Amino acid sequence: MIADDLAELIFNDLVLSPKSPSAQSTSNTAQTLLTLRPGRKCLYAQTMARHEGISARKLLQDETRLVECSPHGRLRIAVGYPNSYHVAHSSLAYQWVTRLTGATHEVGVERFVADSHLAGRTLESETPLGNLDVLAFSCSFELDAVNILRILDSAGIPRLSNERAARHPLIVVGGAIASINPLPLSPAVDVFCLGAAELLLPNLLAAIQDTPEREKLLEDLAAQDGYFIPRHHLDSMGKPIGRRRRLEKRDHHMAAKGSVPFSHIVTPHTEYSERALIEMSRGCPEKCRYCWVSYNYGRLRCYPTEAILARVDELSHITNRLGFVATAVGDHPELPHILEYCRERELEVALSSLRIPAMVPEILQPLADSGARSVTIAPETGSDDLRRRLSKPIPNSRILEAVETAQRCGIENLKMYFIIGLPGESDDDIRSISTLLRESRATILGHARQRGRMGNLHAGISILVPKPYTPYHREAMLTAAEARRRIRILRQELKGMPNIKLDIPSYGQARWQGYLSRGGVQAFHAISAAASGSAPKQVMADYKQAVDAATTSQPTDDPGWSFISSAPSG
């Protein structure tokens, strides 16, 4: 899991929501990636209602902070997350960026979020956002783009960068949304950070302090790798001029002292109540063809074990609940040792979802011993052949073996994620999902008889949203009618089967996400209409031609968004 854009994770011992379409924005083991449950159905953004109404003062009182960040400094920055306090503080990336900013000399940092009763002001001093020098957004999910504009509105800041004056804050956006496709938000943003916060933030903050004149600052940043400056890097038609380079952490960055990202605030008001998160590694040993992470974060690199254990020691002063996160958390070669270290200190541990090859007793047993009762895996399809074509050559027999191992270790509940709409998918492939679910259920049932208690089997289905910079970047998404037909087949196949909870995706949300993933600068108008309160159906109807072109059609001409290259990760 990744400091610059990952965030919320599904932990194996927590019962969370189904993977939303946005999970595919990064990985799909994905499921590591954020998938927080919307409090209410909303096409545009996953805003949670659960903590709406709690005052900023009460939220701050309920926090335990390992370090205090000062709001005072020569440069005043507010770091925000375009979703609720609950979602924001479940995000390791958001917390880490706040921490890095607060540790910078002469920089005062505060936080802001999107809850309606908190919007427009900082959490700490309730300063109007318009009075800050910089507003830095950490944004992992396309669906939250609308909230960025709503936050600007709530602060009385013009949405368009070319309508803002020098007295307005500089608007900076980092996180996966910046690297997947920054074009739809580019009319609103001064600086996009492409890559790891550790590599971009120090230089950005120094440049802002050294260069008070905004045009000169943007010109200087435009000449450097890692920044996308719409004012300099787009032509008059909104097409990118040249390529931009994304900066990824290399081995020596990961080995450096203090490099392991961790959350420094624990609070009951997150999805992982009172749990602190620690990043274990970056990248992935696999290259699943739909997965943006695998094509952008490079090969697997792990943080040194001693550095991870040092974070464990630090965080154990404020909580006994830890979460280890990564796209491939189970692939850290010393994970069993790290789990044992935590067990000896009576720390309760959770892991983000595991790759199927990591579902082995050496990892599952210590996890179960620390109280985990649920595990999440991502077969993606029930067909061995289709899975092989996804470059995920793991047979069903290995998946069922993993289910059996988890049950034997005492982990009763299983969550499985599947994608429909994969290129080349047949009706038989859809039926194979139900076969794999039936067989998994039979395994769980066998153990439930001995245990006297049936575990839950949860199947989260999502619709493929093809991502830029993956081999599927020019694939068409399913049409609404075809998605409905395939889901009908699946429902029919599972009819009458007890103990399987099926989460069916929102087609509208997947289509909107698809538009923001492959839309151009013009998509800003649709985001803007949504931020102004237009109903989702109306926005989709008003922009139908453009939405169709970016989703259910196969883009044939230059898609425009393909202008970011990743630096090697070695």
Ligand code: SF4
């Ligand atoms: S490439 Fe890795 S992170 Fe991406 S879906 Fe595959 S296993 Fe998961």
